[in-house]
Amino acid sequence: xxxxxxxxxxxxxxxxxxKRGTRRWLVGVPLAWFIGAVLCTSFAGGLxxxxxxxxxMARASHRVWWREGGQTEPFExxxxxxxxxxxxxxxxxxxxxxxxxxxxxxxxxxxxxxxxPSAALWMFAWRYGxxxxxxxxxxxxxxxxxxxxxxxxLFVGTMWLLPLAQARHATTRxxxxxxxxxxxxxxxxxxxxxxxxxxxxxxxxxxxxxxMWMIPVFAPTNNDAxxxxxxxxxxxxxxxxxxxxxxxxxxxxFWLKWLGARWYARALLGAVRGGAITRRQLxxxxxxxxxxxxxxxxxxxxHRHPLVRAADWTxxxxxxxxxxxxxxxxxxxxxxxxxxxxxxxxxxxxGWTNQPLILVPVFKYVPxxxxx
Amino acid sequence: xxxxxxxxxxxxxxxxxxxxxxxxxxxxxSRVVLVRYGGGVRRRESIQAATSWSPYxxxxxxxxxxxxxxxxxxxxxxxxxxxxxxxxxLLTGRYYNYKQEQGTVLGEHFVSPFPTLLELxxxxxxxxHEVVVLNGENRPQEEHFTFSQHPDYxxxxxxxxxxxxxxxxxxxxxxxxxxxxxxxxxxxWQAYWGDTGTLHPRGDRLLTELxxxxxxxxxxxxxxxxxxxxxxxxxxxxxxxxxxxxxMDHGLRQIVAAIDGNPALRDDTLLVVAxxxxxxxxxxxxxxxxxHFGDRSSREVFAYFRGPGVPRGRVIDRACQQVDVMPTIAxxxxxxxxxxxxxxxxxxWA
Numbered sequence: 001x002x003x004x005x006x007x008x009x010x011x012x013x014x015x016x017x018x019k020r021g022t023r024r025w026l027v028g029v030p031l032a033w034f035i036g037a038v039l040c041t042s043f044a045g046g047l048x049x050x051x052x053x054x055x056x057m058a059r060a061s062h063r064v065w066w067r068e069g070g071q072t073e074p075f076e077x078x079x080x081x082x083x084x085x086x087x088x089x090x091x092x093x094x095x096x097x098x099x100x101x102x103x104x105x106x107x108x109x110x111x112x113x114x115x116x117p118s119a120a121l122w123m124f125a126w127r128y129g130x131x132x133x134x135x136x137x138x139x140x141x142x143x144x145x146x147x148x149x150x151x152x153x154l155f156v157g158t159m160w161l162l163p164l165a166q167a168r169h170a171t172t173r174x175x176x177x178x179x180x181x182x183x184x185x186x187x188x189x190x191x192x193x194x195x196x197x198x199x200x201x202x203x204x205x206x207x208x209x210x211x212m213w214m215i216p217v218f219a220p221t222n223n224d225a226x227x228x229x230x231x232x233x234x235x236x237x238x239x240x241x242x243x244x245x246x247x248x249x250x251x252x253x254f255w256l257k258w259l260g261a262r263w264y265a266r267a268l269l270g271a272v273r274g275g276a277i278t279r280r281q282l283x284x285x286x287x288x289x290x291x292x293x294x295x296x297x298x299x300x301x302x303h304r305h306p307l308v309r310a311a312d313w314t315x316x317x318x319x320x321x322x323x324x325x326x327x328x329x330x331x332x333x334x335x336x337x338x339x340x341x342x343x344x345x346x347x348x349x350x351g352w353t354n355q356p357l358i359l360v361p362v363f364k365y366v367p368x369x370x371x372x
Numbered sequence: 373x374x375x376x377x378x379x380x381x382x383x384x385x386x387x388x389x390x391x392x393x394x395x396x397x398x399x400x401x402s403r404v405v406l407v408r409y410g411g412g413v414r415r416r417e418s419i420q421a422a423t424s425w426s427p428y429x430x431x432x433x434x435x436x437x438x439x440x441x442x443x444x445x446x447x448x449x450x451x452x453x454x455x456x457x458x459x460x461x462l463l464t465g466r467y468y469n470y471k472q473e474q475g476t477v478l479g480e481h482f483v484s485p486f487p488t489l490l491e492l493x494x495x496x497x498x499x500x501h502e503v504v505v506l507n508g509e510n511r512p513q514e515e516h517f518t519f520s521q522h523p524d525y526x527x528x529x530x531x532x533x534x535x536x537x538x539x540x541x542x543x544x545x546x547x548x549x550x551x552x553x554x555x556x557x558x559x560x561w562q563a564y565w566g567d568t569g570t571l572h573p574r575g576d577r578l579l580t581e582l583x584x585x586x587x588x589x590x591x592x593x594x595x596x597x598x599x600x601x602x603x604x605x606x607x608x609x610x611x612x613x614x615x616x617x618x619x620m621d622h623g624l625r626q627i628v629a630a631i632d633g634n635p636a637l638r639d640d641t642l643l644v645v646a647x648x649x650x651x652x653x654x655x656x657x658x659x660x661x662x663x664h665f666g667d668r669s670s671r672e673v674f675a676y677f678r679g680p681g682v683p684r685g686r687v688i689d690r691a692c693q694q695v696d697v698m699p700t701i702a703x704x705x706x707x708x709x710x711x712x713x714x715x716x717x718x719x720x721w722a
Contacts, residue, residue, distance in 0.1 A: 126607070126608075127609060130604060130607040130609060130612070131609065131612075133510075133604070134575065134601065134604045134612050134615070134616075135574065135575070136509060136574035136575050138570075139570070216654070216656040216657065217654065217656075217657065217662075217663060217665060218665060219656065220652065220654050220656070220667035220668075221665050221666040221667055222447065222448075222449065222666050222667075223667070224667075224668045226654075226655075226656075226667065226668075227653065227667065227668040227669065229655075231655070234655055234656060237656075238656060342608060343606070343607065343608070344663075345657055345658075345662075346607075346608025346609075346657070346658060346659050346662055347658055348608070348658055365658075367655065367656065367657055367658040367660075368658065369655055369658075369660070370655060370656075
């Protein structure tokens with residue numbers, strides 16, 4: 001059934017629902033955005049925001065499956081909130097916050113573990129590669145560049161699966177599901193074309209957020225006012241500056257996570273329908289949704305004409321090769337942005353280990369000398 | 373003979389030279405050693421005793437000469453706080469947005485339309501080996517700061533540039549055995565250090581070693597030593613800045629000892645220490661001195677003079693400009709200030 005037809009058949013919304021929707025867009029969304037931006041200016045807050053974003057990822061994937069299931073039942077999924085949950089009684093009051101914290105910490109930890117090998121290689125390559133250059137130890141000149149490139153290759157490989165892993169973790173709340181690399185690779189192969197827009201989105205949004213790190217480097221250029229500012233005034237400047245970026249950063253991360261969730265949900269749907277993944281391989285949460293929506297039917301494509309199958313195979317193979325090159329290049333661009341940002345504005349350790357659009361959404365850096 | 377040499381000859385015959393060209397000191401040392409305390413050093417880590425990473429400079433050297441502690445680089449977008457630009461400000465006495473040499477894309481292959489100190493000396497008859505610039509490893513873009521594009525000077529009057537690369541070029545040329553003192557020095561260098569390039573000190577310590585060799589074997593009238601390693605802090609490791617500054621401080625100790633230990637140099641050499649530029653004091657960053665992108669601190673430099681007739685232990689507080697260094701050296705050596713916009717720092721001799 002076409003979406004337009006579905007809309008036409010849907011019962012008219014009651015006036016109270018419309019009012020609630022208007023109020024949500026005029027008050028609820030800006031307020032939630034504001035809270036998210038405030039949280040994204042500290043590491044602890046970033047973990048809470050990460051949980052909130054993960055819960056929205058789960059909602060986005062459920063919604064994809066609900067739509068594909070014919071919408072025979074109303075879409076039932078708690079709208080993630082910052083503080084409260086849908087539970088009744090005293091549990092409801094801080095239920096949202098509790099979930100945000102637990103999901104956020106767990107999600108960040110799994111992603112951190114996935115990314116730390118490449119980050120560790122980068123840190124070592126940068127620190128000791130330049131140290132080697134400083135001391136002119138050119139007999140070992142290969143160490144820095146080689147480890148740096150190795151870290152980048154590892155990062156690119158990780159990022160091929162990480163958006164899917166994050167979305168699956170968010171949906172199933174299972175860390176084992178996050179690390180099911182075989183399943184994730186099957187999903188990536190099933191919807192390989194979606195890797196490009198996801199990687200492109202990260203690469204494009206990475207450009208302004210690289211500038212975010214660079215602007216404080218150039219702000220005092222030919223501006224002597226900064227030299228006479230007190231530490232409190234400088235901290236105030238940074239607070240205001242990074243808050244503006246956190247407003248944008250929270251929205252950008254929300255969109256990126258949403259893209260990842262849709263990629264995951266569609267890929268899982270395609271893999272199940274194509275027979276690449278059976279019901280037994282699904283996580284119980286996934287299986288429940290697929291059962292409810294009647295999404296487990298496998299399409300039989302064996303009846304297709306051999307020429308059609310050959311054309312499909314050729315197009316798929318060429319397309320996959322192109323996608324692998326393009327998406328890998330885009331993820332490489334994301335890594336390059338990290339290096340550029342750190343060359344201009346070196347942030348020891350955290351600069352390598354936390355890319356806010358990917359891991360914990362913290363769009364702020366206050367140097368040790370200005371911390372209270 | 374070109375126009376410049378003709379003017380100098382006429383002035384000399386009239387008894388005017390060199391005073392017709394610059395305010396000469398009462399007692400002139402005929403040699404200058406200019407140490408570029410670079411690349412990019414703040415006053416805080418150099419001349420300010422409480423925070424300095426240069427103990428020899430602060431405790432031993434400053435009491436022996438005159439310090440201009442409030443020297444600044446000019447302001448404005450056209451005046452960049454970079455190593456190449458700052459070095460040319462020191463050599464030409466002129467603030468200018470020096471442009472890339474044609475055909476070069478990256479790096480700081482700047483060329484000067486204004487004559488450099490080296491050309492002025494060569495025009496007055498100094499031999500190439502008497503006018504020397506020492507360049508560090510990995511700084512090929514600074515290999516041609518020995519001449520300008522000025523129509524009256526240029527390549528014909530260029531000084532000598534010595535570096536690891538220059539030694540390798542000498543090796544590649546078949547180790548020519550000529551009467552050229554530089555070639556003879558390279559032959560001794562090779563006999564001592566070999567030709568692998570891995571036995572001698574490296575980085576800025578190599579510059580110090582080369583300085584000692586040049587002072588001993590060439591006894592130049594003008595020697596510029598372009599230290600630069602502390603600039604590695606651009607990559608974010610603050611330790612490189614500290615190690616670079618201390619390497620220069622150790623180098624200064626050895627260079628001064630070499631000057632004082634050589635009878636031909638001891639009472640005839642003006643030592644000048646001046647950074648090419650400062651470094652940022654950007655407290656918005658974890659490494660405030662990571663770059664030198666034009667904040668106030670990156671324009672705050674200093675100049676130190678030590679030599680015969682230079683007051684000892686004197687600190688000058690008045691504001692002065694980096695482009696004043698060149699006219700001061702020119703006056704010391706009896707050179708015209710040419711197209712320098714700065715003025716000689718008279719306190720050096722007063």
